[in-house]
Amino acid sequence: MSTLHDLIVIGGGINGATTALFAARGGMDVVVVDRGPLCREASGVNAGTLTMQMTRVALIPYALRAHQMWATAREWLGHDVGVVVCDGLSLAFTEQEAELLTFRAGKRREAGAPITLITGQQALQIEPGLSDKALLAGHCRVDGYANAYLTGLAFRTALLDAGVTLMENNPATDIQQTSSGFEVVTNQGPVRAKRVVIAGGVWIEEMMGWLGIDLPIKTLVNQLAVTERIPTAMRTVVGIANGLLSLKQYHHGTVVIGGGWQGVGSRDGGACSLLPERLVGNIRLACHAIPALKNARLARAWTGFEAETRDALPAVGPIPGITNAYVIGSIHSGYTSGPYLAKLLADQILGREPDLPLFPIDRLLTPEPHAQG
Amino acid sequence: MVSAFTRILANHHELVHFNVDGVDCVAPAGEPLATSLLAAGYLMLRQSPNQHTPRGAFCLMGVCQECAIHVDGQIAQACMTPVRAGMDVQLRGVV
Amino acid sequence: MSRSSPHDFDVLVLGGGPAGMVSAITASQHGLSVGLIDEQAEAGGQIWRAPWAASSGKDASPEVRDGHKMRETLARSNVSCLFGRRIWSVTDQYRVEVLGADGVETYQAPHLIVALGAHERVIPFPGWTLPGVMGLAAATIMLKAHGLAPPKDWVLAGVGPLLAAVAAGYARKGHPPKAIIDLSGPSDWLATLPSLASRPGLFKQGVGWVVSILSSRIPIYFRHAIRRAEGQDRIAACVIGPVDQDGHRVAGPELSLDCDALMIGNGLVPGGEVPRLLGANQVYQHELGGWIPDCDRYGRTSLKHLYAIGDGAGIRGGAVACSAGQLAGLAVAHDAGFIDAASFARQSVQPLTENQKLAAFSAAMAHMIRLRPAQVASISPEAVICRCEDVTRQDLVCAAKAGARDVNQLKHFTRCGMGPCQGRMCGDIAAEILAQEHQVSRQAVGYWTARPPLRPISLQSMLGRFEYSDIPIPKPAPL
Numbered sequence: 001m002s003t004l005h006d007l008i009v010i011g012g013g014i015n016g017a018t019t020a021l022f023a024a025r026g027g028m029d030v031v032v033v034d035r036g037p038l039c040r041e042a043s044g045v046n047a048g049t050l051t052m053q054m055t056r057v058a059l060i061p062y063a064l065r066a067h068q069m070w071a072t073a074r075e076w077l078g079h080d081v082g083v084v085v086c087d088g089l090s091l092a093f094t095e096q097e098a099e100l101l102t103f104r105a106g107k108r109r110e111a112g113a114p115i116t117l118i119t120g121q122q123a124l125q126i127e128p129g130l131s132d133k134a135l136l137a138g139h140c141r142v143d144g145y146a147n148a149y150l151t152g153l154a155f156r157t158a159l160l161d162a163g164v165t166l167m168e169n170n171p172a173t174d175i176q177q178t179s180s181g182f183e184v185v186t187n188q189g190p191v192r193a194k195r196v197v198i199a200g201g202v203w204i205e206e207m208m209g210w211l212g213i214d215l216p217i218k219t220l221v222n223q224l225a226v227t228e229r230i231p232t233a234m235r236t237v238v239g240i241a242n243g244l245l246s247l248k249q250y251h252h253g254t255v256v257i258g259g260g261w262q263g264v265g266s267r268d269g270g271a272c273s274l275l276p277e278r279l280v281g282n283i284r285l286a287c288h289a290i291p292a293l294k295n296a297r298l299a300r301a302w303t304g305f306e307a308e309t310r311d312a313l314p315a316v317g318p319i320p321g322i323t324n325a326y327v328i329g330s331i332h333s334g335y336t337s338g339p340y341l342a343k344l345l346a347d348q349i350l351g352r353e354p355d356l357p358l359f360p361i362d363r364l365l366t367p368e369p370h371a372q373g
Numbered sequence: 374m375v376s377a378f379t380r381i382l383a384n385h386h387e388l389v390h391f392n393v394d395g396v397d398c399v400a401p402a403g404e405p406l407a408t409s410l411l412a413a414g415y416l417m418l419r420q421s422p423n424q425h426t427p428r429g430a431f432c433l434m435g436v437c438q439e440c441a442i443h444v445d446g447q448i449a450q451a452c453m454t455p456v457r458a459g460m461d462v463q464l465r466g467v468v
Numbered sequence: 469m470s471r472s473s474p475h476d477f478d479v480l481v482l483g484g485g486p487a488g489m490v491s492a493i494t495a496s497q498h499g500l501s502v503g504l505i506d507e508q509a510e511a512g513g514q515i516w517r518a519p520w521a522a523s524s525g526k527d528a529s530p531e532v533r534d535g536h537k538m539r540e541t542l543a544r545s546n547v548s549c550l551f552g553r554r555i556w557s558v559t560d561q562y563r564v565e566v567l568g569a570d571g572v573e574t575y576q577a578p579h580l581i582v583a584l585g586a587h588e589r590v591i592p593f594p595g596w597t598l599p600g601v602m603g604l605a606a607a608t609i610m611l612k613a614h615g616l617a618p619p620k621d622w623v624l625a626g627v628g629p630l631l632a633a634v635a636a637g638y639a640r641k642g643h644p645p646k647a648i649i650d651l652s653g654p655s656d657w658l659a660t661l662p663s664l665a666s667r668p669g670l671f672k673q674g675v676g677w678v679v680s681i682l683s684s685r686i687p688i689y690f691r692h693a694i695r696r697a698e699g700q701d702r703i704a705a706c707v708i709g710p711v712d713q714d715g716h717r718v719a720g721p722e723l724s725l726d727c728d729a730l731m732i733g734n735g736l737v738p739g740g741e742v743p744r745l746l747g748a749n750q751v752y753q754h755e756l757g758g759w760i761p762d763c764d765r766y767g768r769t770s771l772k773h774l775y776a777i778g779d780g781a782g783i784r785g786g787a788v789a790c791s792a793g794q795l796a797g798l799a800v801a802h803d804a805g806f807i808d809a810a811s812f813a814r815q816s817v818q819p820l821t822e823n824q825k826l827a828a829f830s831a832a833m834a835h836m837i838r839l840r841p842a843q844v845a846s847i848s849p850e851a852v853i854c855r856c857e858d859v860t861r862q863d864l865v866c867a868a869k870a871g872a873r874d875v876n877q878l879k880h881f882t883r884c885g886m887g888p889c890q891g892r893m894c895g896d897i898a899a900e901i902l903a904q905e906h907q908v909s910r911q912a913v914g915y916w917t918a919r920p921p922l923r924p925i926s927l928q929s930m931l932g933r934f935e936y937s938d939i940p941i942p943k944p945a946p947l
Contacts (some may be wrong), residue, residue, distance in 0.1 A: 008816065037877045044574070044880060057947055093936055104947055133936070149880040156871050169873070228888045228924060229422040229468050242944035252883075253422065253468055260945060264560075271747030274920055276557045276565045277940075280572070282938050283927050297441075297448055297467070297924040299888050302917075312946045376728040381641045382615025384521045404520065408614045416599035416702045424858040427701045429599025431855075433606035434514060435507060435923065436587045438856060438888040447926065453507070 005031045005165070007349065008184050008193035010172045010207060013043035014338040015328040016199030017155040021077075022346030024162040031193065032164055033186055035171035039152035041201050046335045047224055047258030048148040049246045050083070052092040052113035052140050053105070053239055055333045058313055060111035060331035063333065066340035067142050078161065079154035081146045082250070088125050088143025088237040090115075091289060092136040101241035105138040115140045129234035129290050135306075143237045145248045148335065167191065177211040180322060195324040195349060202267040202307040204329045211322055214316065215364055217330060221263040221308040223274050223282060227296035229253030234290050245285045247293075255293060257286045263303040272303040297326070302354060308332070309364050316341050317360035318348070327361060377414030389431055389458035400456045407433055407440045407451035410462075418451065419466030420444050428466070477503040479579040479800050480564055482555055482742060485513020487778030487789035487796070488583035489538050492512075492547045495581075496795025498806045503575055504542075505550045505566060507923075511539055513585055513778075514605060515786040521615040529637075530673060531786070532612065550575070555584075556921035558742050559672035562773070567925050569905065571932055579773045579800050582743055583793070586736040586757065587892050590626075591843050592851045593713075595697030595706075596732075604733025607634045617643035619728035623706055625649035625694050626733040629674075629835035634731065636677035639684035647682070647725055649708050649713060651734070651843070653690045656836060663832035666825050667787075693843065693897065695722060697730060706730050715843025735837030736783045737896045743769050743776045744918035752910045755834055756782030758896050759915045765820065766799035767792060773803060783837070784830040791819035791826070832940070844900040854894040856887020864898055867907035874914045875899045888924045891916045 007023050009016040012034035024030040032038070050070050055063040070083050090105070092098040105115045113356050122290065123137035124130050145155045159166060169186060174185040181194035198207045230253050238247040245259040256284040261282045265272025279301055287293045307330040309315050314332070319325040331337050344354040386401035393415060400409035407430040410418065416429045418440050430440040433452045440451035443463035451462075475501075481492040483555040484506030492504040504511070516535030519528070528536075542549065550566070553573070557565035562580040588605045590596065604626050610616040617638055624635055624645035633649050663670040681688070695709045695717075706727055710720035711829040736757055743761035744750060749770035751762045760782045761878050767775040779785070784792070793817060802812035847853075849862040859882050867881035875898060878884060884898050885891030891898075895916050902913045 037871075037873065040877065040880075054945065083723050100944065107947060152877065153867075153870060153881050155871075229925070231468055242941060244945070245943055254886075261942065271560075271745070273559045273745075274557070276559065276563075276574070276920075279557075279920075280930050280932075281941070283930055284934050285941070287927055287931055288936055288939070294928040295447065295926070297888065297926050298921050298930065299924055300886070300890065300919045301921065302919050376621070378610070378619060378729075379617045379643065380521075380615060381643060382521050383619045384615065386521070391767045404614065408610065408616055411610075418599070421597065421855070421858050426597055426852075426858065427599055428597060428855075429702070430602065430899070431606065432588060432893075433609045434587070436889060436892050437603075438924065441888065441924075447928070458495055463585035 002190065002192055004180055005029050005191070007195045007197065008033065008182065008191055009197045009199055010184060011199035011201060012038040012168065013041060013199065013201055014039065014151065014335060015140060015331070015342050016197065017159060017196050018339045018342030019199060019328060019346050020164050021155070021162055022343050023349055024159070026346065026350040028350070030164045031191055032159065033167040033170050033172050033184065033191060035169070037152060037168045038166070039211040042304050042306055043335065044149055044152050045224070045302060046148050046222070047246050047256050048145045048335065049237055049248065049258065050144045050146060050336045051237055051239065051333070052086055052108060052142055053115060053138055054243045054246065055108070056313065057107045057111045059332060059337050060108055060113045062340050063337045064112060064142060066337045067144070069339045069343070070146055071144070071152070077154055077158050079157050081150045081154045083144060083146045084251070085144040086236050086327050087126055088140045088239070089127055089130070090138035090239045090241055091123070091134040092241045093133055093288070094135070097241040098136040099332040101136055101138055104241065108323045113140060114142055127234060127236045127238065129342050130238070131289055131291050131294055133288065145237055147250060148200060172207070174341065175207070177322070196326070197345070197349070198327045199329060201329060202305040204307065204327060208327065211319060211325060213319060213365065214360060216310060218308040219267045219273055220308055221265045221303050222258065222306050223261045223263045223278060223301065225257045225282065225301040226299055227255045227293065228299040229309050230255065230296045233292040240285065240289065245282070245289060247286055247290060254299070255296060257282055259285070265303060267305060270371055274301050274303060276286055299349060306334070311364070314341060315361045315364060316345055317358040320365065321364050378411040380412055389456060391456060391458065391460035391462060393462045394464050402458065403455045405433070405446065405452050406454045406456050406462065409456050411450060415464065418464050422466060422468040475577055476575045477501045477577040477858060478804055479581060480505065480562060480575055480577040481581045481583060482564065483513065483583035483585055483778065483780070484508065484511035485583060485585050485778055486516055486538070486787065487793040488513070488581070490790045490870070491583060491777060491797040491800070493541055493545050494794050495800045496545045496547045497520055498797070498801035500801060500804060500806055502547045502808070503550055503577065504547050505553050505555060505564065505575070507552070507554050511542055511549065511551065514609070517609060517613045520613045529612070530669065545664045554923055554925060555804065556923060556925050558643050558745060560746065567929050572930055575908050579804055581767070581775040581777065581800060583778040583798050584739050584742060584780045586738050586783060588733050589735045589737045589839065589896055590732055591734045592847055592853050592897060593694050593696050594848055595699065595703070595852045597852055598697050598703045599857055600699070600703035600729045601697055602729065602731050604630050604634060604731050607731040608782060611637045617641060618731065621646050621727045622729040622731065623649065623725055624731050627651040628733070629833055630733055632674070632677040632681065635686060636680035637681045639686065641778045644684040644686045646727065648686055648688045649692045650688060650690050650695060651693055651711060652836060653713065655801055658715070660832045660836060663828040667829050694730070694732060703727060703730055711782025715840035715845045715846060725870050728901070735839065736779060738782055739892065740776065740782045741918040741922055743774060744915070745920065746771055746774060750915065753782060754910070755831070755838055756784070757834065758839070761767065765795065767796035768799060775800065783834045785833055786822060788826050788830045791822040794819040839896065839900065841900060841904065844897060845904055850893050850916070853897055854884040854887065856889050857883045859884040861901060864901050865905055868902055872902065873906060875902060876914065876917055878902055879916065885916055
């Protein structure tokens with residue numbers, strides 16, 4: 001009979017890996033299974049932005065605490081993920097955007113994000129690389145970025161140090177409920193544990209199905225791009241009011257251009273592809289904000305999945321009706337907020353009272369209030 | 374120039390002047406800039422952006438990016454850039 | 469990026485080397501409208517590269533003559549030549565984004581033939597990033613197209629027939645290398661002789677090379693390889709040492725050769741980015757140069773109406789590329805309904821037979837320039853593998869020890885392959901190092917995920933003219 005672990009986490013992205021890390025540090029014997037290497041999907045290929053200005057209002061209190069976690073990643077994670085804390089600017093180029101920005105920044109400020117509105121001229125003083133075309137900017141000192149592609153290496157080392165059993169490149173295909181807990185069917189054989197956390201990113205819908213739960217998850221296919229190394233063109237994180245641009249320059253000189261412009265592809269396999277006209281749109285927006293980018297060359301563009309529930313709020317908490325089963329995922333701006341929500345979930349699993357409430361999925365399991373037919 | 378690359382064929386293209394870091398150079402119009410620079414004795418074209426080690430043209434077919442330098446203020450691969458009269462070439466890479 | 473119709477052509481051919489030219493001409497002869505895209509100003513690819521400086525006179529090599537002949541045929545055909553265009557994106561339904569002199573353009577066709585060739589493999593050694601160290605293919609281009617010889621003291625190194633061709637070519641022009649450093653030994657060269665029986669023309673050409681090299685009295689160091697290059701801002705010397713037939717370093721004296729240039733090449737790596745980008749099945753074929761799209765003998769990939777031919781679909785050389793081009797051109801004509809099955813079968817006989825005849829020779833050449841794993845194992849820890857990002861062998865080994873098991877993870881751990889060459893210069897070697905570290909197959913460590921742009925392009929060139937209000941900004945993210 002194989003080992004009965006205290007906890008199995010299915011999915012080794014930010015959410016799963018952080019949950020596993022804190023559960024292990026809380027004394028549990030934890031195993032993580034992932035169909036690929038750790039943090040190689042959304043957690044490794046996202047734009048790395050750690051911002052309040054793209055975070056949903058309901059998530060601001062979580063994001064603020066998560067930002068603090070990222071800023072001190074060396075302490076609790078023990079490894080560098082290239083976190084830089086810097087000013088963030090959310091720009092408005094038109095009257096309409098200024099209105100949108102004023103409203104959105106106000107709501108986020110009410111939720112605790114220290115965002116102030118400044119003029120385009122003031123924004124230029126904070127970010128000399130900025131275009132002079134901005135009318136208004138949301139300014140937040142709690143902003144910054146991590147180097148998403150370093151996440152896997154950092155978590156891998158931390159999890160191993162914490163004694164977590166890693167089963168990478170080992171897809172799970174089913175979950176059986178047993179008298180002692182759960183048996184997860186994987187390519188490398190069954191893995192048994194008293195508790196299970198489903199943390200499979202855009203694939204949690206299928207995984208929840210293994211437990212007989214119907215949790216619809218929408219898949220976003222976010223396009224991203226990066227320039228080759230260029231001389232310093234900017235020092236802040238720059239976005240626009242509607243959230244469809246994120247820009248930052250890493251210390252080695254590359255500029256990552258994101259913002260959630262949609263490519264095509266599905267989570268069910270096959271190649272995802274970028275839509276060239278949307279890449280061009282995203283790049284036009286980027287160059288409109290930071291004109292010096294025009295001189296850069298595009299080195300690479302790619303797509304990354306993002307999971308979204310029907311209300312675009314997280315699915316984090318116990319799975320109703322199944323003792324000792326939990327889910328974590330679909331956290332909007334999940335790279336920013338993921339670690340804190342995962343820490344809260346680990347607290348709950350360890351029998352501690354979480355500091356802030358989770359986002360239980362009960363709300364998502366009833367028919368949608370205005371759903372058709 | 375000592376140990377420059379040597380032209381071994383009579384060239385029937387018109388010769389044009391361009392400048393490299395402010396120095397006047399002559400080459401057949403339309404020749405890939407990387408080739409003209411080799412013939413003019415410019416082997417080192419830039420430094421690598423990370424460790425700042427000297428680099429020169431390597432593949433001459435647009436693949437390696439080692440000859441990406443500033444041409445008229447823009448980054449261009451010298452091996453893919455035809456020489457034009459009056460071209461302003463700066464021997465520095467992106468960073 | 470405005471377009472008149474969704475389909476500009478019946479078939480688009482990417483790459484104007486032998487395979488691309490022949491396939492385009494063949495498809496066109498059968499009535500298909502064909503667009504042929506290449507970055508160079510003229511067709512020819514590398515092997516048939518149009519001599520730019522030289523006249524195409526009496527001393528023109530057979531490749532130059534073949535190239536001229538095919539360019540003339542192309543000019544007489546109905547193929548639309550879209551040259552001087554850098555391909556930067558290929559998406560499904562075969563929509564191709566290019567960057568030309570007038571900015572970004574889009575072309576689309578229901579069928580796509582990819583014939584984008586190969587790039588050179590150079591086994592890294594300390595100092596290979598010094599100015600004056602250049603690829604063997606670069607030497608060929610200088611020799612054939614631009615009439616440029618390296619400085620007086622230059623060294624030629626590597627493996628394969630290109631070594632002999634370049635040495636002989638420069639010897640005839642009065643600029644022989646001061647030494648030839650050949651990984652192969654005389655026995656390896658002799659072993660290729662039987663395969664040459666089917667290629668009397670090449671045999672003659674080969675004999676000519678040998679005569680030129682011998683009469684120039686160029687010292688040849690068989691079973692030797694470059695250990696390192698030395699110099700400050702450019703190469704001043706290279707140090708060579710003995711190796712065995714697999715490229716293992718063996719005991720024996722090192723020798724330092726003062727030089728102003730070193731031309732080196734260790735074979736070719738298929739550039740299969742486009743089929744990879746589109747998600748076509750890939751196979752690792754060591755003898756064909758590495759990862760290639762899985763194709764039938766007509767060049768059909770696993771994706772409908774996507775064909776891959778030429779060295780980008782496996783290193784087989786220019787002659788095979790021509791018959792492969794004919795076969796793909798015929799297959800496209802058949803698959804698009806321009807010729808019936810009987811006609812397709814009938815017309816395929818000749819190129820298929822030709823391919824069979826060439827097989828032994830092309831396999832012998834490909835074998836000679838195959839990657840020798842022992843050569844990679846012999847790379848010094850301090851040698852830079854990824855030139856763009858200055859990532860050393862030691863860095864890669866550390867990443868492997870830290871748990872990187874596939875090349876894309878390796879890239880994340882080290883930035884190897886993240887620079888502007890997009891991993892073309894280092895990919896094959898980095899993958900081999902990783903596989904050796906974990907003692908697993910090349911299949912197990914995989915290949916870089918292909919990403920657009922297929923070559924770096926400036927953001928400026930992508931922008932075009934626009935007003936802020938033209939940007940189709942999607943609806944805001946939820947609050």
